[in-house]
Amino acid sequence: MRDSPSNHPAATLDRTEDSPTRLRDSAAGRENVTVTEPSRLRSRPTMDDVAAVAGVSRGTVSRVLNGGHNVSRQALAAVERAISKTGYVVNQHARSLVTQRSGSVAFILSEPQDKLFEDPNFNNLLRGCTQVLAEHDITLLLTVAATGEDRQRIGRWVTAGHVDGALLVSNHLGSPLIAELKERGLPFVVCGRPLGQERDVTYVASDDRDGARQMTEYLRSAGRRRIAIITGPLDTPGGVDRLAGYREIVGHGDPELIATGDYTQASGEAAMARLLEQAPDLDAVFVCSDLMAAGAITTLQRAGKRVPQDVAVGGFDDNKIATTTKPLLTTIRQPWARQSAEMVRLLLAHIDGEAHSAVILPTDLVIRESA
Amino acid sequence: MRDSPSNHPAATLDRTEDSPTRLRDSAAGRENVTVTEPSRLRSRPTMDDVAAVAGVSRGTVSRVLNGGHNVSRQALAAVERAISKTGYVVNQHARSLVTQRSGSVAFILSEPQDKLFEDPNFNNLLRGCTQVLAEHDITLLLTVAATGEDRQRIGRWVTAGHVDGALLVSNHLGSPLIAELKERGLPFVVCGRPLGQERDVTYVASDDRDGARQMTEYLRSAGRRRIAIITGPLDTPGGVDRLAGYREIVGHGDPELIATGDYTQASGEAAMARLLEQAPDLDAVFVCSDLMAAGAITTLQRAGKRVPQDVAVGGFDDNKIATTTKPLLTTIRQPWARQSAEMVRLLLAHIDGEAHSAVILPTDLVIRESA
DNA sequence: GTTAAGGCTGTGAGCGCTCACAGCCACCAT
């Protein structure tokens, strides 16, 4: 059929019926190969195969694949039949090579892997991003950069064109990934304020400082006078900004009222124990994550303190665990759904060439039982 | 330099010093563009740019990139200098288009997302696979196929050539993914016995049946006579095979001694409550996952039963939670490290064209306090 | 009846790379 290009499509359509679906010259009969077929993808049908079967040209097949505009109904039907007949699947590499788009973005978690599984925040975020991206028919690839070596490999991988952009989550101070992506010109958006690297990067953050302020203010207005704090790691925005908000209310704060955790439940338990030793008279504690707060409550109760009568406890995040502690946790709600939606929106905009920007999302105080 | 191809490389090497690194004709001076640079990757340097800067040919650059064999020391040095000068990164799409390899494999989790975060087994598996693959310089991409729609999109994505192979985790009976991948000829290996689809698929599984047998036999040898079981979902191999192992020891089993959970802690609690109602005289329970076992212990203790004095509890998995329950959990150890190592090994072998095969890994009884 | 407009089509070029090949040189053995 290729040798008579001026044929009417309609004239050749029927001819496909009597010739078996042949993929490449040598591929005939490879359908029922042995069980141990090497399964290399060598002889996958190409657009030309589909075109030949459908009795149209490569271009028409391409048009069908890309929305089907300006294609006659017969041609469209013929191509669709040919596609399912041949089992054709587009070769994304070839497509990406010319379009410069891959149709997927990376979700890069710079965190030891267990954290990913312990901290429900990542879960929320991941779920939100996957969902919003799916609406744009974009696949989200999760990669965990636990070690420095991982980060290097992933940096290389990401900039090699595998993805159109990246979502950076849980970046600690001085993470080299931001600098690298920036240098390579790959669009990305950071979750949380990128400490020390705010310039020229797009990020979406909750208003950590204001949230901390709200909680501390609330504790104080409830009559608490010795308000302690368990912060997150001080090389993360959630660590420093929430501490800053706390200080806005209490002043610089007694050093013995300050302890630092790493967002895990165990670290919350330990930090609380330290605080109790340093300042046995504390009557409130603002714990900068719900998970740590759950740990803190355990320690307090084990030490014979009643929550909230003896010590009020405030958390941060408002995720699932806040509704399973005893007493229920008073906390600051982070708008995870909006957070992920905004991240995706900005990333797509950025991929389309829009300018950098930063979005700060408001947080709310959720009052339950623990304070 | 391109116009005098017969120049000796050495003669042109120095010339690169006085001409600024020009990427494409129009790209000169684009380095310090405004903050709002569209960040499209259009003008990324190509191999030709590198070759021009280094004063060698495209072929030599390619050779350097692929191991540097048969390249003179001067050429090698020149190319390396040119690469870092231009900031060249290989375009993976172009490379994959010809090599038919992408250098990454997918880890496909067919499971609602929260499971991923709750069940430590996935964590173990993921960690192991990432690590082993990294040794081969292959990136692992995690995709979560929560809904049927997800599965479709991922199926398309995976078969479009984005990955060289796939690791399928947590497949329920009748998952269409297996059939699709098989049809497309994409190499993959399944974690756990693929119920009803064992033919012609490569999989790695623990010996669920034998593990269950060991545990049940142990409980019985400890003098327990009313041994209940909390199974996993009966459309998973861990569900049916462990039940089968249990039945090998106790006979068909009283229906009131059998309850089913979904591997979550909450489902373990609920299933235990049901059992207690159906068969208040039970003196042992074999719970088919540690997470569920932790839930079951909670329910038992809440009901005033002592573990193990009144009711012995056996788990399955031997993951972290088994060492944090009170009492410590007697359980069946699954060899997660070997599991992931074998999966990767088989996948790589399969990608290289080897035949299908199945590997069954032995399990061990770990005696602690709960039984 | 001529022209313009537009729907539908095939074709060529080219995305950035790898791989096979051929050519060149220097060196060795005959």
Add this chain to the structure above:
DNA sequence: ATGGTGGCTGTGAGCGCTCACAGCCTTAAC
């Protein structure tokens, strides 16, 4: 001198696709 040999090099073809273009053909407009 002749003929390998092997290290190092450049070149052409082609991976499977998209996109711009040109060439139909049909219809509407004057």
